[in-house]
Amino acid sequence: MAADGAGTAKAPRSFQEVILRLQSYWAAQGCAILQPYDMEVGAGTFHPATTLRALGPRPWAAAFVQPSRRPTDGRYGDNPNRLQHYYQYQVIIKPSPPDMQELYLGSLAAIGLDPARHDVRFVEDDWESPTLGAWGLGWEVWCDGMEVSQFTYFQQVGGHDCAPVSGELTYGLERLAMYVLGVDHVMEMPFNDPQTPIPLRYGDIFRQTEEEYSRHNFDAADTAMLLRHFEAAEAECARLLAAPAIDARTGRHIVMVHPAYDQCIKASHLFNLLDARGVISVTERQAYIGRVRALAKACADAFLTTTAGGAAA
Amino acid sequence: MAELLIELFSEEIPARMQPRAREDLRRLVTDGLVARGLTYGQAAAFSTPRRLALVLGDVAERSPTLIEERKGPRTDAPEAAIEGFLRATGVARADLIVRDEKKAQVYFARIERPGRPAAEIVAEVLAEVVRGFPWPKSMRWGAGTLRWVRPLHTILCILSGPAGAEIVPVVVEGIAAGDTTAGHRFMAPARFRVAGFEDYARKLAAAKVVLDHDRRAGQIAADAETMAFARGLAVVPDAALLAEVAGLVEWPVVLMGAIAPEFLDLPPEVLQTSMREHQKFFSARDASGRITHFVTVANVETEDRGAPILAGNARVLAARLSDARFFWEKDLRVAKTGMAEWAEGLGAVTFHNLLGSQADRVGRIAKLAAQIAPMVGADPAAAEHAARIAKLDLRSAMVGEFPELQGVMGRYYALAAGEPAEIADAARDHWAPRGAEDAVPTAPVSVAMALADRLDTLTGFWSIGETPTGSKDPFALRRAALGVIRIVLANGVRLGLRQIVGAGRGDDLLAFFHDRLKVHLREQGVRHDVIDAVLALPGSDDLALVVARAGALGAFLGTEDGGNLVQGFRRANNILTQAEAKDGVEYSFGPDARLAQVPEEAALFAALDAAEAAIAPAMAAEDFAAAMRAMAALRAPVDAFFEAVQINTDNAVVRRNRLNLLHRIRAVCAGVADLGRIEG
Known part of the structure; x- marks a missing residue:
């Protein structure tokens, strides 16, 4: 990709440079730069910094990288674009600022995509997460026909109306970086600077793991165990939320929303694995999604009773 | 007289919602003004991805004093x-x-x-319209409470006349109307002032915005065609895609690129579907019909004539098509081993929780297809086999990705599995007709399979009481019935539905078929009363027979004899019905020719004997024209009879005999049609 016009940064040279530029850009816009959530999630939206913090009246601005897993998307490292483990970049701002689109376009310029030379378009895409009981309206953002981000104004999470509304941006980092770097196969993409003494490409780091997890997800994962774990996570989530709000040890008001929500995240990922193993029929599918949604709703309800959720301290 | 210009400027409006929104804006604003007594001359509404605009000409200065x-x-x-x-x-x-x-x-x-100034009325109406706009889906944003399709940023609202333009003073949830707007998001983002519609459209054009959606669509179509023609290609027409793409850009820039050679052996349907669904690309084909190029529409003019844009689009397409090729190759491997894996997989897919799995359904369709086969000239074994093959692509990766390719892929995979052409064709063609425009299948095996598929759906849902009500038809049963009707009629299939739909609930289903048949024939100009007149005859579960009878009857009614006979029949029927009601008896005892008093009466006896003798064999031979001719021959004797005799005479014996004679007219005609159903 040749150097772009004025006002646009020079093209980055590596995957990590794309990430670092997004981090500094959004830090400069006032976002708290958080670290990835330390659990297996299907998308950045599952990070409690998004799901839970979108609820309640308190202003919020955060940005972070979130490793994400979609077991059914495994292609043994062969497919140029599809991975069962990939990275998303999330930005969440509440209330959504009036210039959110301009801020977003600024982030594209920061990674070397000049809207005067590329075709950037906002194409209708309503977002819905049946497992989170959440939905919003927005777009997928296309750059030269490539979907580079998801742009959503959250309307509901966990069955609750979002007021104020959060603006959420999700960048598919590999796809976006491949485009910026002019790489056709994800495994060929420079991860660090190709001029360094030990240049590493994406494939050097992830080709083997993609193979291993593809085999695991499609054929090896123990479905009986997954089912047991699913039920255990479901029960634990409910148990934690059912505990009395007053902690016996300290006498404080402590609702265990986040530990319970961890179990919801777990259940969701276990469901995705079961789905990849092909043991969930079409009718059962809906039932499982409904069970995870019930957990997410319960967590959302509980969050709204906490200080972070806007309840009077 | 003034001109009113309104522009609602927002973040990107979904393309599919723009046509309705234009119409709603026009209707709601004009209705609101008129309801408050403010008149206008002309109205026109426009949309781009970022704006909805309305211009009204000849708006009155004030509403009249009442x-x-x-x-x-x-x-x-x-x-x-x-x-x-x-x-x-x-x-x-x-x-x-x-x-x-x-x-x-x-x-x-x-x-x-007292009359009010236009600005006051417009302000009131616009605020109301914005707050209550009927978007199919709307949202809130930031900390506000206003709902719009996407965040609404500015409102332009001006009334302009010879004296200049005035801003209509309206504020909607903090957004105050002004007289400025902005141009293209990237090429001309600066705001500018507008003095009236002409000024608005001209300045927008200079700011790289084509306001009129139809002009954008026309420009895209023309540019694409020119570009394709220059390369000896033709663009595959796609009106829905054109309308959508015109709603995605303010300044259309058409670009054409080549599909990488390694994808050209993918089926053309796959290429076209993948390009349309994922990329909103048009397809361009060469003289041999092969799709070799794509057409994309950008929203921006660049110094390098779109080179990076085109290159980017080509790369995205290559990624999409390599996915499609992955599915294609994966599916072909399964197909070449006979598709057993898919057949097994159908057992795991629920069709409906009360009607079993897709495998159960295939089993039923196979049996039914074999039963129907002889009636459509197909080999029962072939029809049964086709049914077992035709639904397998439901389990293929390609159909999982593109459900609309179901059937098309089924044919390719059946061929790859070594199935004969008639089986493979049935996998594709049994889905037809999918819509009113679609042709019906004609190959015997396809026809058997297509009928079996729909009849199984109909009898299945009828058996569990899931029948269409009002506007609710979640399982598209009306379409299924119409499909049966069209296939049967187009192929002249002689099929007694009763033996398939059974008794009991089957009667209800048969009535449903008759209703759909009437709707279908009405669209073709056949009167519903003509169909009703033949439905009472035996064999009405044979739709082709019903239509043949209706056709002959319709033609007969168009003749002078037909019209007059119906008059005579009605007269006979009325007299008879009244007499039967009054006397409390049914005059169905055969009349006696010996009691005929006048020659006209005797002649009618003779004519009825002759007609009856001719009608029965003609009907049996399905020579409806001959049956009609025989019935037509009754016209003169019936007319003469009514001319010559008085039915209700004092002589009770003669009266009774005549009433019995009238009954016989009804009975003889009933062998051809129930003329009592004919209206008018």
């Missing part, structure tokens, strides 16, 4: 009633008018509603 007189209580009514009237009308007591009514003096209030 004077209303309202009648109140009598002058001697209780004080409370009079005060109430004053409060309700807002008129002072001194201004009340007293009129003499019949018995007393009555108060009248003269209420003058």
Whole structure:
């Protein structure tokens, strides 16, 4: 990709440079730069910094990288674009600022995509997460026909109306970086600077793991165990939320929303694995999604009773 | 007279919602103005991805002053009633008018509603329209409460006349109307002032915005065609895609690129579907019909004539098509081993929780297809086999990705599995007709399979009581029935539906078929009463037979004899019905020719004998024209009979015999049609 016009940064040279530029850009816009959530999630939206913090009246601005897993998307490292483990970049701002689109376009310029030379378009895409009981309206953002981000104004999470509304941006980092770097196969993409003494490409780091997890997800994962774990996570989530709000040890008001929500995240990922193993029929599918949604709703309800959720301290 | 210009400027409006939104804006604003007495001349609405605009010409300066007189209580009514009237009308007591009514003096209030300036009315209407706009889906944003399809940023609202333009003073949830707008998001983002519609459209064009959606669509179509023609190609027409793409850009820039050679051996349907669904690309084909190029529409003009844009789009397409090729190759491997894996997989897919799995359904369709096969000239074994093959692509990766390719892929995979052409064709063609425009299958195996598929769906849902009601038809059963009707009629299939749909609920289903048949034939100009007239005959579960009878009857009714016979029949029927009601008996005892009093009466006996003798064999031979001719021959004798005799004579024996004779007219005609159903 040749150097772009004025006002646009020079093209980055590596995957990590794309990430670092997004981090500094959004830090400069006032976002708290958080670290990835330390659990297996299907998308950045599952990070409690998004799901839970979108609820309640308190202003919020955060940005972070979130490793994400979609077991059914495994292609043994062969497919140029599809991975069962990939990275998303999330930005969440509440209330959504009036210039959110301009801020977003600024982030594209920061990674070397000049809207005067590329075709950037906002194409209708309503977002819905049946497992989170959440939905919003927005777009997928296309750059030269490539979907580079998801742009959503959250309307509901966990069955609750979002007021104020959060603006959420999700960048598919590999796809976006491949485009910026002019790489056709994800495994060929420079991860660090190709001029360094030990240049590493994406494939050097992830080709083997993609193979291993593809085999695991499609054929090896123990479905009986997954089912047991699913039920255990479901029960634990409910148990934690059912505990009395007053902690016996300290006498404080402590609702265990986040530990319970961890179990919801777990259940969701276990469901995705079961789905990849092909043991969930079409009718059962809906039932499982409904069970995870019930957990997410319960967590959302509980969050709204906490200080972070806007309840009077 | 003034001109009103409104622009609602927002973040990107979904393309599919723009046509309705234009119409809603026009309708709601004009209705609102008219309801408040403000008249206008012409109206036109426009949309781009970022704006909805409306211009009204010849808008009145003010609404007219209206004077209303309202009648109140009598002058001697209780004080409370009079005060109430004053409060309700807002008129002072001194201004009340007293009129003499019949018995007393009555108060009248003269209420003058002064006309209001246009700006005041427009402000009121626009605020109401914005707050209540009927978007199919709307949202809130930031900390606000207003709902719009996407965040609404600015409102332009001006009334302009010879004296210049004035901003209509309206504020909707903090957004105050102004007289400025912005151009293209990237090429001309600066805001500018607007003095009227002409100025608006001209400045927008200079700011790289084509306001009129139809012009954008026309420009895209013309540019694409020119570009394709230059390369010896033709663009595959796609009106829905064109409308959508025109709603995605403010400044269309058409670009054409080549599909990488390694994808050209993918089926053309796959290429076209993948390009349309994922990328909103048009397809361009060469003289041999092969799709070799794509057409994309950008929203921006660049210095390098779109080179990076085109290159980017080509790369995205390559990624998409390599996915499609992954599915294709994966599916072909399964297909080449005979598709057993998919057959097994159908057992795991629920069709409906009360109707079993897709595998159960395939089993039923196979049996039914074998049963129907002989009636459509197909080999029962082939039809049964086709049914077992035709639904397998449901389990293929390609159909999982592109459900609309179901059937098309089924044919390719069946061929790859080594199935004969007629089986493979049935996998594709049994889905037809999918819509009103779609042709029906004609190959015997496809026809058997197509009928079996739909009849199984209909009998299945009927058996569990899931029948269409009103506008609700979640399983598209009306379409399934119409499909059966079209296939049967187009192929002249002789099929007694009763033996398939069974008794009991089957009668209800048969009535459903008859209703759909009437709707279908009405669209083709056949009168519903003509169909009703033949439905009473035996064999009405054979739709082709019903239509043949209706056709012959319709033609007969168009003749002079036909029309007159119906008159005669009706007269006979009326007299008979009245007599039967009055006498409390049924005059169905055969009349006696020996009791005929006059030659005309005797002639009618002879004519009825002759008609009856001719009608029965003609009907049996399905020579409906001959049956009609035989019935037509009754016209003159019936007319002459009514001319010559009085039915209700004093002679009871003669009267009874004549009534029995009338009954015989009805009975003889009933062998051809129930003429009593004919209207008008």
